Amino acid sequence: MKIxxxxxxxxxxxxxxxxxxxxxxMAGKNGELHxxxxxxxVQLFLGIQESPYFFHIHSPIDHCPEPVSVDVKTEQTQTQExxxxxxxxxxxxxxxxxxxxxxxPAKTIEPTVIFTKxxxxxxxxxxxxxxxxxxxxxxxxxxQAAAVMETKGSLLxxxxxxxxxxxxxxxxxxxxxxxEQIDPRTIMLVTFTSKAAAEMKxxxxxxxxxxxxxxxxxxxxxxxxxxxxxxxxxxxxNWTSDKLLKKEWQRDRILKEAGKELDLSEKEFAYDLALQQxxxxxxxxxxxxxxxxxxxxxxxxxxxxxxxxxxKQRENLFDFDDMLxxxxxLFMSSPALLEQYQNRFHYFLIDEFQDINKxxxxxxxxxxxxxxxxxxxxxDDQSIYSFRGSDPNYILEFEKDFPYSNLVTLEQNYRSSHExxxxxxxxxxxxxxxxxxxxxxxxxxETPPKMFFPFDEEEEATMIVTDLQAQIxxxxxxSDFAILFRTNVSSRAVFERLASSNLPFRIDLDSEAFYDxxxxxxxxxxxxxxxxxxxxxxxxxxxxxxxxxxxxxKDLKAISILQDCSFLEAISHYKTAHPFQEKKxxxxxTLIRTLKHFSPLTAIEKIEKDLGFMDFLKKRGNESNMxxxxxxxxxxxxxxxxxxxxxxxxxxxxxxxxxxxxxxKNLSKHFTDAITLSTIHRAKGLEYSTxxxxxxxxxSLPHDYALDSFRNGDFSALEEERRLxxxxxxxxxxxxxxxxxxxxxxxxxxxxxxxxxxxxxxNKTYFCQ
Ligand SMILES: Nc1ncnc2c1ncn2[C@@H]1O[C@H](COP(=O)(O)OP(=O)(O)OP(=O)(O)O)[C@@H](O)[C@H]1O
Numbered sequence: 001m002k003i004x005x006x007x008x009x010x011x012x013x014x015x016x017x018x019x020x021x022x023x024x025x026m027a028g029k030n031g032e033l034h035x036x037x038x039x040x041x042v043q044l045f046l047g048i049q050e051s052p053y054f055f056h057i058h059s060p061i062d063h064c065p066e067p068v069s070v071d072v073k074t075e076q077t078q079t080q081e082x083x084x085x086x087x088x089x090x091x092x093x094x095x096x097x098x099x100x101x102x103x104x105p106a107k108t109i110e111p112t113v114i115f116t117k118x119x120x121x122x123x124x125x126x127x128x129x130x131x132x133x134x135x136x137x138x139x140x141x142x143x144q145a146a147a148v149m150e151t152k153g154s155l156l157x158x159x160x161x162x163x164x165x166x167x168x169x170x171x172x173x174x175x176x177x178x179x180e181q182i183d184p185r186t187i188m189l190v191t192f193t194s195k196a197a198a199e200m201k202x203x204x205x206x207x208x209x210x211x212x213x214x215x216x217x218x219x220x221x222x223x224x225x226x227x228x229x230x231x232x233x234x235x236x237x238n239w240t241s242d243k244l245l246k247k248e249w250q251r252d253r254i255l256k257e258a259g260k261e262l263d264l265s266e267k268e269f270a271y272d273l274a275l276q277q278x279x280x281x282x283x284x285x286x287x288x289x290x291x292x293x294x295x296x297x298x299x300x301x302x303x304x305x306x307x308x309x310x311x312k313q314r315e316n317l318f319d320f321d322d323m324l325x326x327x328x329x330l331f332m333s334s335p336a337l338l339e340q341y342q343n344r345f346h347y348f349l350i351d352e353f354q355d356i357n358k359x360x361x362x363x364x365x366x367x368x369x370x371x372x373x374x375x376x377x378x379x380d381d382q383s384i385y386s387f388r389g390s391d392p393n394y395i396l397e398f399e400k401d402f403p404y405s406n407l408v409t410l411e412q413n414y415r416s417s418h419e420x421x422x423x424x425x426x427x428x429x430x431x432x433x434x435x436x437x438x439x440x441x442x443x444x445x446e447t448p449p450k451m452f453f454p455f456d457e458e459e460e461a462t463m464i465v466t467d468l469q470a471q472i473x474x475x476x477x478x479s480d481f482a483i484l485f486r487t488n489v490s491s492r493a494v495f496e497r498l499a500s501s502n503l504p505f506r507i508d509l510d511s512e513a514f515y516d517x518x519x520x521x522x523x524x525x526x527x528x529x530x531x532x533x534x535x536x537x538x539x540x541x542x543x544x545x546x547x548x549x550x551x552x553x554k555d556l557k558a559i560s561i562l563q564d565c566s567f568l569e570a571i572s573h574y575k576t577a578h579p580f581q582e583k584k585x586x587x588x589x590t591l592i593r594t595l596k597h598f599s600p601l602t603a604i605e606k607i608e609k610d611l612g613f614m615d616f617l618k619k620r621g622n623e624s625n626m627x628x629x630x631x632x633x634x635x636x637x638x639x640x641x642x643x644x645x646x647x648x649x650x651x652x653x654x655x656x657x658x659x660x661x662x663x664x665k666n667l668s669k670h671f672t673d674a675i676t677l678s679t680i681h682r683a684k685g686l687e688y689s690t691x692x693x694x695x696x697x698x699x700s701l702p703h704d705y706a707l708d709s710f711r712n713g714d715f716s717a718l719e720e721e722r723r724l725x726x727x728x729x730x731x732x733x734x735x736x737x738x739x740x741x742x743x744x745x746x747x748x749x750x751x752x753x754x755x756x757x758x759x760x761x762x763n764k765t766y767f768c769q
Contacts, residue, residue, distance in 0.1 A: 004054040005034045018101040022458045037064035047466035048452045106452040115418040115444040129179045132208045147408040148172040154405035156398045157377040160439045161730035162415030174207045184217035192352040223360045227327040245319045258307030274301040282321040283357040283389030324359045342370040353378030357389035381428050417445035426757040428726040431719045449736035456743040461493035480689035482676040484728045486701045499660045505675040506668030513661035515654035519633040526607045530595035533566030600641035600650040635745035680728045691732035694739045697749035
């Protein structure tokens with residue numbers, strides 16, 4: 001049914017402005033929509049699989065006939081007869097749509113190549129042990145078997161997405177232990193996470209002829225855990241765990257202390273980004289005196305880096321990066337010790353080699369100096385950690401440092417359908433810096449990937465949650481689904497929609513809740529103090545935005561007592577050395593007072609423009625976090641605020657969401673069957689039956705900062721973004737949905753430039769924006 005009644009107005013979907021769909025959807029949820037025929041409650045279906053329609057809440061099968069077409073130009077006076085039914089009088093809210101935008105149905109991404117199952121030879125005659133493994137369900141194809149059995153000399157296993165890296169590494173270890181009878185103490189097996197190491201060990205235990213005592217002698221773990229053990233063994237006094245700066249806030253505290261010397265504001269300077277930059281320098285083996293800053297931000301950060309290292313040294317502390325640098329320095333300063341370890345380790349197996357950084361690479365280079373038996377397993381197309389110092393060049397130029405090494409390429413993708421694999425292949429093929437390879441799928445699915453076109457982030461969230469609800473109602477398990485996004489902040493709308501549904505979901509947020517973010521909180525504090533002029537927390541939050549120091553807080557409180565006025569009023573009496581500033585403060589107070597009379601969106605726009613929030617953000621400039629810019633937070637807040645009629649309801653919602661985020665962060669760890677909400681980075685190595693990738697538009701994926709670098713002539717960041725899209729797409733086994741919202745952060749968005757390669761010529765015309 002395409003017609004419904006909203007209060008006394010008739011809504012005809014085909015004539016409804018695109019930006020109103022979400023509002024009407026919410027009206028339906030709130031019981032404000034009615035059937036024009038039977039007058040019972042209806043809701044708007046806003047999903048991915050079908051175009052929107054109204055449905056009766058209590059009977060999914062519409063029993064009322066659709067009234068015939070409505071003449072939208074007719075101004076209705078009393079009543080109107082439609083198909084024999086009387087429709088309520090009243091004006092239609094949709095007579096002339098503002099925009100010509102119509103709902104675009106989801107688009108199927110047809111594969112460009114027809115599926116032909118590649119005959120995969122399972123190398124059973126190669127080795128009786130591999131036959132035994134196959135008997136145990138661990139079948140290996142020819143290339144996998146080669147990667148398992150080539151144990152002498154260095155080997156690069158270029159393993160495409162879903163090609164069975166883990167299976168290969170585990171089988172290779174078993175093969176070395178059982179068939180080649182290699183002493184487990186001479187093998188070092190490095191994984192990307194300690195969970196991966198534990199999983200590999202427990203899998204190995206199920207393999208024939210592998211016993212626990214053998215496994216216990218194997219040196220396994222992450223780079224950090226392995227090299228920390230070496231340090232502890234040789235210099236336990238200086239490396240006890242109580243000296244480790246485990247938490248980010250501990251490192252942050254040292255940095256902020258150092259920042260006082262430069263008069264850097266705790267709130268305004270992006271200390272999180274500075275910590276990340278310091279980690280990058282350390283992982284690239286750049287000591288403080290070797291850093292060559294290329295911007296004002298880097299200059300300040302280089303100063304903080306020097307101070308940070310001095311503090312650690314003085315207080316005898318260390319951080320995670322020091323574990324690797326410390327070990328590297330230990331080997332460099334003690335050739336005898338290095339030789340001892342070179343004699344000890346004969347074999348190195350390194351997983352996720354594409355994410356190796358300089359210090360890790362140098363350590364392996366040093367330790368393998370004698371035997372050169374390095375087996376590196378990785379996929380250059382999945383290198384996504386350059387901000388931490390990882391560099392795909394190590395995999396691209398492996399043969400340079402390990403001459404005479406062998407290469408095995410794993411191109412069978414056992415995870416994803418042919419339709420997903422071909423789409424992913426087309427996308428990644430556009431990267432220049434990569435080793436050529438092409439994945440082949442093992443099965444075809446009935447359901448090729450789909451692109452869908454929500455109006456904006458809000459509708460995107462609604463459409464996904466509607467789809468999830470339908471699929472779970474039909475028997476799918478919540479854990480089959482993942483919703484992936486580029487940055488934490490882009491998960492806001494979908495988080496909110498899931499939180500108000502009854503679907504179980506988990507989220508691994510490594511940042512604060514959206515409404516707790518500095519810029520968002522500050523903007524909301526203006527609204528709070530407008531409602532309650534004595535809100536001291538809100539007062540403290542807005543001071544930097546009024547270009548006042550925190551020290552002013554005490555004075556303002558004193559003024560409010562002495563002059564018996566509110567905290568807000570006190571600002572207008574505040575004396576500074578500059579009359580022009582005092583005048584500005586007075587004007588600001590008048591403006592803040594008026595905010596409560598506006599809608600949340602208008603009020604935020606006033607904060608942005610009339611209160612000089614935008615100037616503040618500009619001044620913050622490149623010190624703000626590159627990835628999650630403050631000005632973007634304000635845009636996101638404006639999108640979120642559109643759904644609220646009053647400032648009170650927006651503020652209540654923000655409080656509720658902040659509390660819910662904390663609750664879900666804690667609770668969701670215990671959920672075993674839940675939908676996953678995750679950044680693409682965190683989803684690396686994982687797989688799900690169905691993946692929804694949100695925000696497949698320029699500015700989101702690829703991220704704005706990569707587009708900026710590209711404009712400045714550097715294409716490497718853009719290539720990393722393309723790899724991120726590739727990683728996201730290849731997490732899906734059966735079904736992949738790419739969301740291309742038409743508006744993002746209140747502005748018209750262009751579909752991600754990466755998608756061009758999966759659109760046929762016809763489709764390209766269709767998508768021209
Ligand atoms: N020879 C094989 N036959 C059938 N299934 C296989 C084979 N090898 C691996 N698989 C299966 O394929 C899936 C993907 O394997 P795995 O997770 O090891 O891939 P990966 O190379 O680590 O992927 P990615 O790098 O994309 O995370 C797993 O479900 C695994 O059990």
